[in-house]
Amino acid sequence: xxxxxxxxxxxxxxxxxxxxxxxxxxxxxxxxxxxxxxxxxxxxxxxxxxxxxxxxxxxxxxxxxxxxxxxxxxxxxxxxxxxxxxxxxxxxxxxxxxxxxxxxxxxxxxxxxxxxxxxxxxxxxxxxxxxxxxxxxxxxxxxxxxxxxxxxxxxxxxxxx
Amino acid sequence: xxxxxxxxxxxxxxxxxxxxxxxxxxxxxxxxxxxxxxxxxxxxxxxxxxxxxxxxxxxxxxxxxxxxxxxxxxxxxxxxxxxxxxxxxxxxxxxxxxxxxxxxxxxxxxxxxxxxxxxxxxxxxxxxxxxxxxxxxxxxxxxxxxxxxxxxxxxxxxxxxxxxxxxxxxxxxxxxxxxxxxxxxxxxxxxxxxxxxxxxxxxxxxxxxxxxxxxxxxxxxxxxxxxxxxxxxxxxxxxxxxxxxxxxxxxxxxxxxxxxxxxxxxxxxxxxxxxxxxxxxxxxxxxxxxxxxxxxxxxxxxxxxxxxxxxxxxxxxxxxxxxxxxxxxxxxxxxxxxxxxxxxxxxxxxxxxxxxxxxxxxxxxxxxxxxxxxxxxxxxxxxxxxxxxxxxxxxxxxxxxxxxxxxxxxxxxxxxxxxxxxxxxxxxxxxxxxxxxxxxxxxxxxx
Numbered sequence: 001x002x003x004x005x006x007x008x009x010x011x012x013x014x015x016x017x018x019x020x021x022x023x024x025x026x027x028x029x030x031x032x033x034x035x036x037x038x039x040x041x042x043x044x045x046x047x048x049x050x051x052x053x054x055x056x057x058x059x060x061x062x063x064x065x066x067x068x069x070x071x072x073x074x075x076x077x078x079x080x081x082x083x084x085x086x087x088x089x090x091x092x093x094x095x096x097x098x099x100x101x102x103x104x105x106x107x108x109x110x111x112x113x114x115x116x117x118x119x120x121x122x123x124x125x126x127x128x129x130x131x132x133x134x135x136x137x138x139x140x141x142x143x144x145x146x147x148x149x150x151x152x153x154x155x156x157x158x159x160x161x
Numbered sequence: 162x163x164x165x166x167x168x169x170x171x172x173x174x175x176x177x178x179x180x181x182x183x184x185x186x187x188x189x190x191x192x193x194x195x196x197x198x199x200x201x202x203x204x205x206x207x208x209x210x211x212x213x214x215x216x217x218x219x220x221x222x223x224x225x226x227x228x229x230x231x232x233x234x235x236x237x238x239x240x241x242x243x244x245x246x247x248x249x250x251x252x253x254x255x256x257x258x259x260x261x262x263x264x265x266x267x268x269x270x271x272x273x274x275x276x277x278x279x280x281x282x283x284x285x286x287x288x289x290x291x292x293x294x295x296x297x298x299x300x301x302x303x304x305x306x307x308x309x310x311x312x313x314x315x316x317x318x319x320x321x322x323x324x325x326x327x328x329x330x331x332x333x334x335x336x337x338x339x340x341x342x343x344x345x346x347x348x349x350x351x352x353x354x355x356x357x358x359x360x361x362x363x364x365x366x367x368x369x370x371x372x373x374x375x376x377x378x379x380x381x382x383x384x385x386x387x388x389x390x391x392x393x394x395x396x397x398x399x400x401x402x403x404x405x406x407x408x409x410x411x412x413x414x415x416x417x418x419x420x421x422x423x424x425x426x427x428x429x430x431x432x433x434x435x436x437x438x439x440x441x442x443x444x445x446x447x448x449x450x451x452x453x454x455x456x457x458x459x460x461x462x463x464x465x466x467x468x469x470x471x472x473x474x475x476x477x478x479x480x481x482x483x484x485x486x487x488x489x490x491x492x493x494x495x496x497x498x499x500x501x502x503x504x505x506x507x508x509x510x511x512x513x514x515x516x517x518x519x520x521x522x523x524x525x526x527x528x529x530x531x532x533x534x535x536x537x538x539x540x541x542x543x544x545x546x547x548x549x550x551x552x553x554x555x556x557x558x559x560x561x562x563x564x565x566x567x568x569x570x571x572x573x574x575x576x577x578x579x580x581x582x583x584x585x586x587x588x589x590x591x592x593x594x595x596x597x598x599x600x601x602x603x604x605x606x607x608x
Contacts, residue, residue, distance in 0.1 A: 028398040100401065101392035101412050137401075 249275035267499025359437030379416025384423035500550025509565035
């Protein structure tokens with residue numbers, strides 16, 4: 001058997017490899033809904049976002065799963081301030097991607113559990129996840145973890161006159 | 162006559178004869194009607210008793226009506242031959258031709274049923290609605306990946322066999338050919354590295370069938386127009402959504418983790434099975450040169466193989482098969498489906514699976530007695546082939562618990578042989594008596 005899957009915090013040295021996975025995620029979103037057309041600068045966007053997340057750990061949680069030094073999954077969480085409501089903090093999963101061949105390996109659940117430990121330390125009680133409504137695979141995954149629909153974002157593309 | 166003028170001649174004849182005969186098959190009575198009084202048992206009132214009997218036991222429809230020998234050739238006309246989506250009406254001449262082969266080689270009553278459907282789900286509901294009439298379904302000329310969904314769903318939900326010939330028939334004869342080719346070069350199935358070039362209906366099915374026959378999935382390498390399939394290829398997520406069948410194979414095959422353009426896969430390969438773009442030049446001689454010794458190349462594209470056999474041979478390939486009858490080793494579905502259907506129908510099968518298909522492939526492979534490089538598969542005029550395949554298929558169906566009717570292998574052979582011979586004699590007699598009209602232009606019904 002090969003090396004074990006390890007989950008750890010993302011470091012600056014991981015940005016390049018992790019950005020590739022983020023890019024795959026955005027392209028996957030495009031498969032579900034034509035409103036998600038991946039731009040030419042998406043790779044750079046991903047690198048910038050990861051760099052920002054690593055630099056500001058109080059506002060983000062950035063984790064990766066690897067095996068034998070190869071990154072096979074990433075999980076990015078933003079810590080949001082909640083206006084009007086209690087509790088006043090919420091963790092929002094914005095980017096979560098596992099390489100295809102590791103999708104039934106438990107790597108995804110390992111990343112999620114690790115993020116829960118981190119949230120517990122920070123005493124954050126609400127976690128939410130955003131993903132395209134058409135992504136039934138993500139829907140099934142989160143429902144399996146006990147998540148339910150909380151907010152909906154509806155939209156349309158305005159036609160030109 | 163060169164290839165082009167020969168093809169033009171066939172085209173001209175096909176149109177002229179179609180206009181003359183207006184259809185290739187018809188429904189004919191098979192019971193005597195001595196006078197109108199006989200309708201009292203063939204039809205009302207007597208027939209009501211038969212209906213009641215079937216109403217009490219639906220499966221008795223296989224014994225009291227023609228259901229046992231009836232197959233629907235179902236198509237939506239979405240991928241007819243190499244013509245593409247020509248629609249159900251235009252698919253009819255092809256389905257009639259298929260029906261004719263079913264009848265002449267397998268004594269199967271195959272009814273052409275091209276259907277107009279708006280979605281794959283609608284195809285499923287039409288097929289399900291037709292189930293009570295038939296003993297099996299032969300799906301034909303349906304585009305990929307829709308065909309995978311339709312076949313998989315029907316196989317799960319029907320109590321009669323569903324067969325998609327472009328997948329299963331092609332896979333079955335391919336496996337038979339590969340079994341014999343490997344025997345000739347003394348290589349073992351479990352060691353063979355096999356490259357499947359083209360990942361459409363035929364090769365996706367071939368990969369599954371080969372795995373069922375003992376090939377190691379890790380030793381199979383699939384490639385498509387974008388190159389070698391492997392789990393890290395950029396378009397894997399897109400495949401997961403749009404073609405999960407191809408996606409699953411990408412996850413399970415290619416343990417070497419080869420990547421890049423398909424020629425990278427040829428290095429050290431024992432077998433190439435190409436169901437890809439018509440050639441010549443789809444496969445390059447330089448690629449063949451990188452194969453393992455005693456390379457086996459199946460170049461199955463029609464009308465022009467991916468590489469001409471003599472070129473492949475010059476580049477070092479030992480055994481070459483194509484889809485064409487004018488070269489040795491024609492990999493032809495017609496060697497498979499008449500016998501397979503004869504077999505599942507005689508066993509009144511509830512379904513068909515890969516184990517049954519592997520049995521059919523071995524039967525076809527073993528049928529070749531004087532095995533050599535140019536004779537790895539039988540030819541269509543090997544009349545003994547069909548009842549033998551039928552017997553192998555029927556007894557495997559019994560073994561797998563999918564048969565409604567139990568018999569010994571010898572018993573199934575005898576049934577199939579008698580049915581095929583009776584049907585053939587009837588057909589030849591009708592030709593001799595000119596009850597089947599002679600071809601126009603003074604061409605005699607001589608054989």
